[in-house]
Amino acid sequence: MDRMTNRAGNGAGGALDTTTCPECGAVAEVTERAVLESTDGPVEHARVVCLARHWFLLPTASLTSVSARSEVPASLRS
Ligand SMILES: [Zn+2]
Numbered sequence: 001m002d003r004m005t006n007r008a009g010n011g012a013g014g015a016l017d018t019t020t021c022p023e024c025g026a027v028a029e030v031t032e033r034a035v036l037e038s039t040d041g042p043v044e045h046a047r048v049v050c051l052a053r054h055w056f057l058l059p060t061a062s063l064t065s066v067s068a069r070s071e072v073p074a075s076l077r078s
Contacts (some may be wrong), residue, residue, distance in 0.1 A: 007040030019063040033060065 017030035030052035035042045035061075040050060049055045 017046070019046075019048055020047070020067060021052065021054055022055045022058070024050060024052050026051040028054075028056075030063070 019028050019030060020026070021028040028048040030046045030048050033044060033048040034047070035044050037043075044060045045056050045057050046060045047055060048063070
């Protein structure tokens with residue numbers, strides 16, 4: 001509905017960053033990155049929006065990467 005399609009300010013080569021929602025565990029999309037000052041110096045934060053429309057501003061270091069997906073054992077398939 002309000003999906004943002006701006007690629008100009010991304011600068012990441014068009015790769016879509018995804019993580020998991022800390023609230024509900026659903027797939028969340030990184031929509032924005034910003035460097036914020038902290039007591040330990042600048043920290044890169046990312047705004048993430050999940051499928052349930054929760055949104056968070058989190059340090060990128062705390063994001064759960066789902067791009068490096070591990071192999072799912074075939075025995076887990078139903
Ligand atoms: Zn969520």
